[in-house]
């Protein structure tokens with residue numbers, strides 16, 4: 001039986017606050033630093049590793065974090081989750097996204113259905129559909145093949161699938177598995193839909209409408225926008241659209257779509273990339289086999305998250321080092337810095353995954369907590385970020401923990417050797433340089449050129465970004481966020497904080513306003 005306790009009631013948390021601080025610049029210099037880089041590393045799935053040498057921890061801090069993991073019953077709470085307990089207390093729902101890629105524990109039966117079997121059935125349905133589209137068995141009304149897939153959705157119904165698509169686009173082209181180009185419409189700004197529609201041939205485009213609730217204003221508006229464009233082109237919209245939704249949503253079983261694929265209320269939007277939400281667009285774009293490989297990578301990483309030994313569990317270790325930085329060292333942000341252009345939207349996906357999950361001030365029982373919770377997440381691919389916001393990261397008054405991601409090899413296999421090094425080597429050299437610069441800093445009599453160091457970072461290293469490593473990477477962060485939510489005693493799986501704005505926007509559109517709402521409405525000419 002697990003006990004849900006606030007972080008500040010744990011003995012180990014008090015102990016953590018009393019542990020001696022680590023001087024990162026000192027421990028990372030010289031041979032000691034070299035030794036840390038070799039030993040402070042945990043294997044991840046698919047040949048990757050989580051290296052935390054440049055974090056402000058030592059064996060003492062790690063030992064107390066291991067006590068905290070036990071006292072907070074992180075392993076037991078994860079088991080409760082994957083065995084089907086109601087972990088999302090706010091909405092009284094199970095939390096089953098791991099089940100879309102594997103069975104970690106007991107069979108989970110909900111609403112009279114074996115949930116693993118249900119998700120697999122939907123994946124098969126998506127795969128059959130995608131294969132028929134690729135084979136020209138499902139075509140437009142003129143009997144011509146679809147060449148483009150356009151996903152319409154927002155938040156979790158956009159960010160994850162979009163980030164995953166961009167992550168694998170070049171890999172799929174290189175490996176001859178690129179089937180259809182994918183585009184995404186999310187913003188209710190009419191310029192978003194208009195620009196995408198102007199860039200495609202609508203007659204040969206298949207639109208995937210994704211909304212778990214089937215009620216999201218932006219998505220339904222963009223659906224109408226697209227239907228209007230199809231009608232203007234003399235096309236029957238129902239021959240060009242499929243839906244991904246929950247079986248209870250208004251979009252289920254509608255004649256407006258060629259077919260519908262289902263997820264359910266037990267898959268949070270921001271955790272839905274491995275369900276039909278990501279499955280439809282990724283299987284259409286790259287083929288169902290590539291999507292299966294992506295799921296296999298996520299499943300393998302999920303298994304590692306079950307390990308109760310903190311030093312062998314990369315997601316739990318990453319999570320607890322994050323809690324230490326946030327709650328003991330007082331650091332309020334985390335930057336996600338992939339040294340991989342293919343991961344250009346990965347930080348944006350993690351922004352939702354993390355901030356919508358752990359941006360909470362009350363615990364899972366609705367009681368205010370007396371400690372800080374989820375950090376602000378932002379990021380950009382390196383090396384672009386270096387020429388943008390790294391100035392503040394190196395010399396600003398706030399210390400921002402950094403989460404680097406890097407690969408030894410690029411995806412396209414095209415590179416040039418200029419001045420004795422390839423572009424890939426230059427990319428990797430930069431991430432190495434940054435990690436040491438942040439940790440060790442640099443003395444200088446001129447304070448303007450002085451780097452204090454002591455700025456913590458970790459790196460996830462892999463051979464190459466492939467469907468498997470991408471799946472493992474996604475799972476790592478999903479599980480990290482989950483473990484942090486457990487440590488903070490939050491419900492990481494609802495998002496009440498997005499509701500108020502939606503309600504007020506409806507009032508503005510209905511001209512039911514007064515005070516500042518009315519004045520701002522007039523300012524924006526609504």
Ligand SMILES: O=P(O)(O)OC[C@H]1O[C@](O)(CO)[C@@H](O)[C@@H]1O
Nearest residue numbers: 155156157211212213216269498
């Ligand atoms: O898939 P839906 O139901 O359209 O929701 C889209 C997004 O909206 C949110 O509920 C936030 O408003 C996200 O959590 C979700 O990913």
